[in-house]
Amino acid sequence: MATHPANEAPLSAPVELQNRHRRALTRLYDTRVEANLFQLCWxxxxxxxAHARGQFTFWGLFDAERELQAAALDLAGRLVMVEAHDPSRCSEFGAFFLRRGTYFQHIVSRRACAEAFWRTYSAESSVQARLIQHQQLYVLTPAELAGGGEPSGLRRARQDELEAIFLASARMHREETLEDPLERDPEGFRRHVRYRIENGRTFSWFDDRRLLFKADISTRGSLGAQISGVYTDPLHRNQGIATRAMRDLCALLFAQGLPRITLYVNESNEAACRVYRRVGFRYCEPYQTVFIAD
Incomplete structure (x- = not known):
């Protein structure tokens, strides 16, 4: 399908953004830094x-004055994240990607944008949701971090802990998404876990040889970091383990100069929400992940 430069495209047609659009793209995302922290860090x-075609693409929608009004980050046709001043405009991205035959695995965005995208993207019966998770976006700043409490044993995960962290990550994935990655693509999932450990993005707390807690840093940059993959061993839940570990992880990130930390959590997971609030996180806005059926 042909694409158009931003100064030639029809107003309703998404255009592939280029380096010259970086300032406009940043301005759009800056209107909601917490909700768009992943895109800003990316x-x-x-x-x-992208250096290589197909790695990722930013798409944009412009108004009559050629001001950027909406953007979509397409990560290799697997994941899409959408943002707009007017969330209803994200429906144009949904129709666009459906026409192109781009079949994503996930849609992740603040809820109003994700819902508008999904309404048009799912217009054909060939696109169906396996699971729609209503979520809550939380944010924490250094001044809000709760003090006190007994220190945890949290540290960066090591390569020799891969197997334990791999299995814990798989259990967490099943709990959160109702899908078993060990059945879908075990080796691909193992590579993903190994990559995060190798790049210092996984933190763990072991008691002797038993994994008590783990968490990942899904993204980080000058504007902050986003935590994901939070997991506490079921035998050690409701004992303050997660609160202590999360407090220490956030303190570590803030000590490195980061101004904010975000995460999103399933609305139904009230236990996790309580942990985050005890650490000092505050609710920011509704979020949503759509898991698309194969």
Missing amino acids: LESHGVE
């Missing part, structure tokens, strides 16, 4: 244009 690390 932009900071990778720029607007």
Whole structure:
């Protein structure tokens, strides 16, 4: 399908963004830094244009004055994240990707944008949701971090802990998504877990040889970090383990100069929400993940 430069495209047609659009893209995302922290960190690390075709693409919608009004980050046709000043405009991205035959595995965005995208993207029976998770976006700043409490044994995970962290990550994935990664793609999932450990993005707390807690840093940049993959061993839940470990992880990140930390959690997981609130996180806005059926 042909794409158009931003100064030639029809107003309703998404255009593939280029490096010259970086300032406009940043301005759009800056209107909701917490909700768009992943995209802002991605932009900071990778720029607007990928080095190799197909790695990722930023798409934009412009108004009559050629001001950027909405953006979509397409990560290799697997994941899409959408944002807009007017969330209803995300429906144009949904129709666009459906026409292109792009079949994502996940849609992750603040809820109003995700819902608008999904309404048009799922217009054909060939696109169905396996699971729609209503979530809550939380944010924490250094001044809000709860003090006190007994220190945990949290530290960066090591390669020799891969197997324990791999199994814990798989259990967490099953709990959160109702899908077993060991049945879908065990080796691909193992590579993903190994990559995060190798890059210092996984933190763990072991008691002797038993994993009590783990968490991942899904993204980080000058504007902050996002925590994901939080898991506490079922035998050690409701004992303050997660609260202590999360407090220490956030303190570590803030000590490195980060101004904010975000995470999103399933609305139904009230136990996790209580942990985050005890650490000092505050609710920001509704979020949503759509898991798309194969």
